[in-house]
Amino acid sequence: MSTDNKEAELALTDQVVASFANTRDERLRTLMQSLVRHMHAFVREVEPTEAEWMTAIRFLTDTGKMCDDLVRQEFILLSDTLGVSMLVDAINHRYATGATDTTVFGPFYIRGMPERAYGENMAFSPGTPALVHGRVLSTDGTPVVDAVLDVWQTAENGMYSGQDTAQPHGNLRGRFRTDAEGRYAISTIVPVSYPIPTDGPVGRMLDATGRHPWRPAHLHFMIDAPGHRTLVTHLFDENDRYLNSDAVFGVKPSLMVAYRERAADHELGRRFGFKGPFREAHYDFALDRS
Template sequence: MTSTQNPTAAGSGASATEAFRASRPQAGAAEVSAERVSSVVAAVLDGVRAAIREHNVTYPEYQAAKQWLIEIGEGGEWPLFLDVFIEHVVEQNAAATQEGTKGSILGPYYLPDQQRLPAVTTLPMRPDEPGVPLVFAGQVRDTAGRPLAGAEVDIWQNDAAGYYSGFAPDIPAGNLRGVVVTDDQGRFEITTIQPVPYQIPTDGPTGKLIEAAGWHPWRPAHLHLLVRAPGHRQITTQLYFAGGEWLDSDVATATKPELVLDPVERDGRLRVDYDFVLEPA
């Protein structure tokens, strides 16, 4: 199933910006040296200037780009735009020096401080939540194979219409979100529904860019996860589904073969097992 209708870009953008500000570490920029700022910003500007020269950008095109940048800011869409088109490259840089389970992008729809749940649990959902039932189970271990008791599996996903709670009207707060705490063997079993592909919001400036470029706005179905345990590096990742639409042409360029699940049907429900490996911090 795919989602053909989405909440407004303005509403989603404002929610994503607010969530980012609430969860962002406060130190950040103060820890970056002037030399580092200079070298990275100079390289970005050099790249922009080179593109302008290579493609002979005109004044009307420049003015249109300036207006688009203003609209991105006014609409609160910077988290959406950056997470869709830029974050995957930053994640690839981070992955080059990391062990354990493969990572992927965080995306703009994370909300911190969700309900803590036991190792065997059902994600918070509406009594009549539509969708295909899915049991997602596994174990969290360290790189030596030892189970990590009390690890946190912070999970969130969209509903059967492609919407995320906190970013769309009429969905209860915390719907299909939770922090699952593993048992003494590092195991967990989560009952939820299978997520669906969805369009990123297309009625704002990000959507205008996508339309003008002739691109598609679709992301494949996925589960979002942050997996953490004391003394270990947190994993940020997404898990996808074999045979799913847009798996090979994700607008966010975030899919990886190691992150594709292949559920099997059991007693009218889909079930899949996937283990996480955390490296020492």
């Protein structure tokens, strides 16, 4: 490459960066100018052909077409599988506070799911019965009363209700509240590992790069309580085979739990109405004060 061509390329970057100089919002100006610098640096590094660049544009176009307002957000899936979601999570939770670790939100959350009673069963499809219970506490150990735990997981076929229209509305989803001692209890089924959707551009990307699409078994939580920061996290089955190769890089050791076998006549089985053997997982969440 001639010196003149290189200088022209660098001058183009400077020109585009300067075009945002009058952006009134300082943070937006910083974001846009940094984005231009990094994108131009990437292009100069890899020197894509025009055909390759058009393939990238079509990939992003197809990603947008796979998104909807209800249950499918392919751009979140793309962010997850590139590790960007977890990097953003890490940057926003850099300082140890004693609160429960966060992880990715995921693309299949649905607002407005049913309010459920303490210990209510949220599973309307087959699976191994399970009780997930524990407490929600402030980082100083104080019980958090009336915290809302918005919970969701896949069925045994590896799909979420809403994503899988054959499942009943609200299956394996619900909003639970803590009692006066900060306790919560959820009757459900043991979660299973499952592949993220591969019928769109993210799936094509994973296939082309030799990566598997599997996530380890987990239960999603979004926990809200007055005077506390919202917690978005998972609980992972500590025996899952994909813990060390999660397709979205979301596993943290502190979020692993054991699903222990219990007989129907176990004290918890009698208390929560299990008719046969079940699994028990116990976990205490800690919330940061806002």
